[in-house]
Amino acid sequence: MAGKFGRGKSEGLLSGLVQDAFHGHRGSTEELLRSQLYPEVPPKEFHPFLAKMRRILKSIASADMDFNQLEAFLTAQTKKQGGITSNQAAVISKFWKSRKIKIESFMNQSHDNELRGLSWRVDDESQSRHSSQIHTPVAIVELEFGNSGQESEFLCLELDEVKVNQTLKRFSEVEETISTLMEPH
Template identity: 65%
Template sequence: MDLNQLEAFLTAQTKKQGGITSGQAAVIAKFWKNHRAKIRESLINQSRWENALRNMSWRVDLKTQSKNVDQINTPVAIVELELGKNGQESDFLCLEFDEAKVNHVVKKLAEIEESITSLTQST
């Protein structure tokens, strides 16, 4: 709820029979303005059932050893994900992608972006 919506809601509540007083509305508005970010974060944390992505890092390495000689000096993308819930220890997941897998992931991400764009433009 942005500040305009809050003011409209509180105004409606003060005009409603058995509603709140204008003083109570002022206190609620002040509280909301001072603590809106904390309230939002708290609601988000309460609504999560599963782990969330806390951090992600990536790098590109070159293979220096391999069972197959043709794979030496080929680029490899290393992606490290930190997953967890607030107040709990994190789990770390390390993924390794060769060039074909990176291209596949990029293609899938482009498809996801297209789907999101088409859904948001149609509403």
Template identity: 65%
Template sequence: MAAAAERPPPEAAKPLLGLLNGIAQATYHGKAEITEELLRDQLYPETASQEFGALLGKMTGIVKSIASADMDLNQLEAFLTAQTKKPGGITTDQAAVIAKFWKNQRVKIRESLINQSKWENSLKNMSWRVDLKSQSRHIDQINNPVAIVELELGKNGQESEFLSLEFDEIKLNQMMKKLSEIDNNITSLTQAN
């Protein structure tokens, strides 16, 4: 089956590839304008509505199964082989088209699922530098090094928020100690499993 997935789809496979892409656009990329009627009219105009509904349901289920498991190519091949052998499953030609679709769309669908699962802002970028204070209310703080940490927070598609933090040597050491404790806890938890 791997060799079949590499060759370009025959003319009969183009509507199925279009259907899979339409399912991905509607389900994972928020394109509400892609409806069952639009897909049927554009890709399968000669197919009865009930027959198309069954095909759409089957392909939607397969795409959702593949995407939710984030299947690699070996898992995909095993899954599609099982689908071709079960009664009412898919044909080997359909399996080849699905494999081609997943190979091209996996990264985009995965990113979309990750973005949909985020509730809060995430760290998009971080930069830091060390400066010397040249002005201060207290004379003893002049010429002391400070660490400046700048964080860019936000969600994809939205304007970012910027947060700037300033640490003197004592605060930086405290933060490094806490980060070390967190690292040790994560290490001990992962080694226990």
């Protein structure tokens, strides 16, 4: 499979992933990248390769790796089962080194409304349209959002037991999806 995903087209793939992930250009779809760069590779082989490259780029970007950390990280990726080839590591290294400042600049711009804080507590419902709901526990969740240098905005949520359970179920589904995506293929 390493021959199918050779050095020459990998830089184009990385550019497409950066356009999609960091610049917000959603035109670099998986099918477009595959058809333009790797038309000979079946989608079932291309998808795991693309996911792996996307994960690697996001790891490098989110960890804000310096060049020594980058080299150590890429070396580790070549040694793990299902990792990348040394040629792919060289392409990623060269690509990142030439575009690091530009990508970091776009990443900083994309943090428009980041979560600054989260607090929660459990209270008794003191007022309700239905008297049966008075004195039932509710979770109060307060989220603080904001841009750097600007005042925060707050979002306050009130969740009864059913909504708390639904939220926990959704978080479990998200956790399972992330675990599945992070498994080596």
